[in-house]
Amino acid sequence: MLRDRYCQLLTAYVDGVLDRRQLQTVQGLLEKSAEARTLLQQLQENARKLQSLPYHQLGPEFPAQVLGKIQPLKPVAGPVAPAAGFPTWLGVSAAAAVLFMVALGSYFFFQSRNPAIPDNPIGPVVQKEKPEPKTIDPMIARILQGTADHFGNPVEVGTPVTLADLGKKQPQELLDRQLKKSAGAVHLDLVCKNGIRAVERLSTVFKKNGIEVLVDGKVRAKSGAGQGTPILVYAENVRPEELGKILQQLGQKEGQAEFDTVILDALTERDRQDVAGLLGVKATELPPGPRGADLPMFIEGAPKPKGKTSGADIPPPERNRFAVVLPVAEGSGAASPEVKRYLGTRTALRPGTLQVVVVLYPKT
Amino acid sequence: MSADDQRLIRDCLAGRTEAFGELVHRHQDRLYNTVYRLLDNAEDARDVVQDAFLSAYQSLDSFKGDSLFFTWLYRIAVNTAFSLKRKQRATLSIYRGGAESSGHEPHDPSRESQPDHALEVADEERRVQQALNRLSPEHRLVLIMKDMEGQKYEVMADVLGVPIGTIRSRLHRARMELREILLQAEDKQE
Numbered sequence A: 001m002l003r004d005r006y007c008q009l010l011t012a013y014v015d016g017v018l019d020r021r022q023l024q025t026v027q028g029l030l031e032k033s034a035e036a037r038t039l040l041q042q043l044q045e046n047a048r049k050l051q052s053l054p055y056h057q058l059g060p061e062f063p064a065q066v067l068g069k070i071q072p073l074k075p076v077a078g079p080v081a082p083a084a085g086f087p088t089w090l091g092v093s094a095a096a097a098v099l100f101m102v103a104l105g106s107y108f109f110f111q112s113r114n115p116a117i118p119d120n121p122i123g124p125v126v127q128k129e130k131p132e133p134k135t136i137d138p139m140i141a142r143i144l145q146g147t148a149d150h151f152g153n154p155v156e157v158g159t160p161v162t163l164a165d166l167g168k169k170q171p172q173e174l175l176d177r178q179l180k181k182s183a184g185a186v187h188l189d190l191v192c193k194n195g196i197r198a199v200e201r202l203s204t205v206f207k208k209n210g211i212e213v214l215v216d217g218k219v220r221a222k223s224g225a226g227q228g229t230p231i232l233v234y235a236e237n238v239r240p241e242e243l244g245k246i247l248q249q250l251g252q253k254e255g256q257a258e259f260d261t262v263i264l265d266a267l268t269e270r271d272r273q274d275v276a277g278l279l280g281v282k283a284t285e286l287p288p289g290p291r292g293a294d295l296p297m298f299i300e301g302a303p304k305p306k307g308k309t310s311g312a313d314i315p316p317p318e319r320n321r322f323a324v325v326l327p328v329a330e331g332s333g334a335a336s337p338e339v340k341r342y343l344g345t346r347t348a349l350r351p352g353t354l355q356v357v358v359v360l361y362p363k364t
Numbered sequence B: 001m002s003a004d005d006q007r008l009i010r011d012c013l014a015g016r017t018e019a020f021g022e023l024v025h026r027h028q029d030r031l032y033n034t035v036y037r038l039l040d041n042a043e044d045a046r047d048v049v050q051d052a053f054l055s056a057y058q059s060l061d062s063f064k065g066d067s068l069f070f071t072w073l074y075r076i077a078v079n080t081a082f083s084l085k086r087k088q089r090a091t092l093s094i095y096r097g098g099a100e101s102s103g104h105e106p107h108d109p110s111r112e113s114q115p116d117h118a119l120e121v122a123d124e125e126r127r128v129q130q131a132l133n134r135l136s137p138e139h140r141l142v143l144i145m146k147d148m149e150g151q152k153y154e155v156m157a158d159v160l161g162v163p164i165g166t167i168r169s170r171l172h173r174a175r176m177e178l179r180e181i182l183l184q185a186e187d188k189q190e
Helices: A004-015 A020-032 A034-051 A062-067 A088-113 A138-144 A163-167 A169-181 A195-208 A217-224 A240-250 A269-279 A337-345 B003-013 B017-039 B042-058 B069-088 B090-095 B109-113 B116-133 B137-148 B153-160 B164-189
Strands: A159-162 A185-192 A211-215 A231-238 A259-266 A321-327 A354-362
Touching (some): A004 A020, A004 B164, A020 A034, A034 B164, A062 B017, A159 A163, A169 A240, A185 A240, A195 A211, A195 A321, A195 A354, A211 A217, A211 A231, A211 A337, A217 A321, A231 A240, A231 A269, A240 A259, A240 A354, A269 A337, B003 B017, B003 B069, B017 B069, B042 B069, B069 B137, B069 B153, B116 B137, B116 B164
Parallel strands (some): A211 A321
Antiparallel strands (some): A231 A321
16 A cells, blocks of 8 residues: 555646655655656546546627626726836835924924923823634634635525533524524525534434434445445424434534534525435425424523413424434435335324534535 | 726726626636536536625625736635535536536437537537546546646646645645546446
8 A cells, every 4th residue: 555645746747746855765766666656647638638628618798698687887097007017015114204394394393392292191092902813613614614704795605603601691682583584494504524424413312302213324424434425414394493402412512512503504405405315215205394383482591482372282293203324425314214114104294393404514 | 906997996896897797707607617617517617606706796896916817716616516516415416427417418318410520529428527527526636727727837836826736736636536537437438
């Protein structure tokens, strides 16, 4: 088995970025190792395949379509057009020098007229320390990218909620609002450290809340290969307060806590179609559930609204509920015994409950 | 930044909208090809490129000129594409196998009448695109930028806002992962 260091050299060789010493190392390696030669050949062949992919283009009508959607900008000074032949730095320096001379002259002028004026009549300026920039986990940053405020209007990508904060009022209220808006179906994205441990932890928590979890055998195979394949969890007839409890429990630091932040969004029609495909059923077999009355704010610990549906009006949870777990980067899961068993347990969707899709994004 | 792009941006900011049309015309295909390969969907790619240009237009007065206009535009398009993938949960869509994996072209009955070589080429493209689709968006993007666009590490690092070392390691992992996926696909065929 070729050492990773040599594999990295070979991929860098394909990229054409090796220095002379590294090239000599690679040449020596290729002379001695058939495995290295095979690997290099495969990497170069794959690069060639990518380079050979056809180039896709837009038609000549495209610019007109874009222009049709924009309003003329109000004339402003272009920030990117320096005066021809006159470097910007020189102008700035000259302006700074002039200002300095004016300031110096003013100082001496006023000093001579009223020498009693203290240098700093206002008092010392207190420098407030800038708050530490909030660091965001790179995986979360990637998921949330698109809201980069540097490049135009931010794009809404769902609501992040820190699981450990779910015992506090504001994050709970945020979760309540999002669940209420979700129209009976939610999509949760969870970044986790390790896929297998995440599935185990999730299974434990689901079971504690009365939902048995069926894990497709391919999940372990995919996760064991360290491929970081996303993992889908699907459950139906989950009450909002149960989901809130599940999320709180997932955020608790037991052993190696797998989860940190959940990004919560409504389940889209596209999501529904994709889940149906993974389960090997038609999209029509995963319709939206019946909407109950306004979803009550039944996250544990949250104040119950007056005059709205109370917990007593919501039927108790079903027994023998199941969730299914399967890898995303795979063909239809219809053949797996776990998925078949899950499909056999499905019942009608009940008002006031949620269809829940959870996608786990393992870092390893 | 090219003097022409600079001039066109100046004209746009002066209220001459048609100058932006020229900028679109110049950069549309290169952007579209990248986004198409990222999303594997012609309609989505077209929408993303259009949205990227519209966002760029709205933010034109904030463009500082400290990088190439195309680099700036590219970042907007990539962020918009990633955002769309995020919204569509595009990682879920790769389950669609066979002819529908691209999702953008309906089945073409004339396929049967194409010469064998052309069919082979089309099949190869589909295999490679399916393999690309199975990579994470970050890995897919660095391979597209390196192999399909011929970008250097430094340019890639600038566009993506990461150190060159990160580009190097992402490319390494992307190449190794792509190799595994293509080998598995070949094994299945046999």
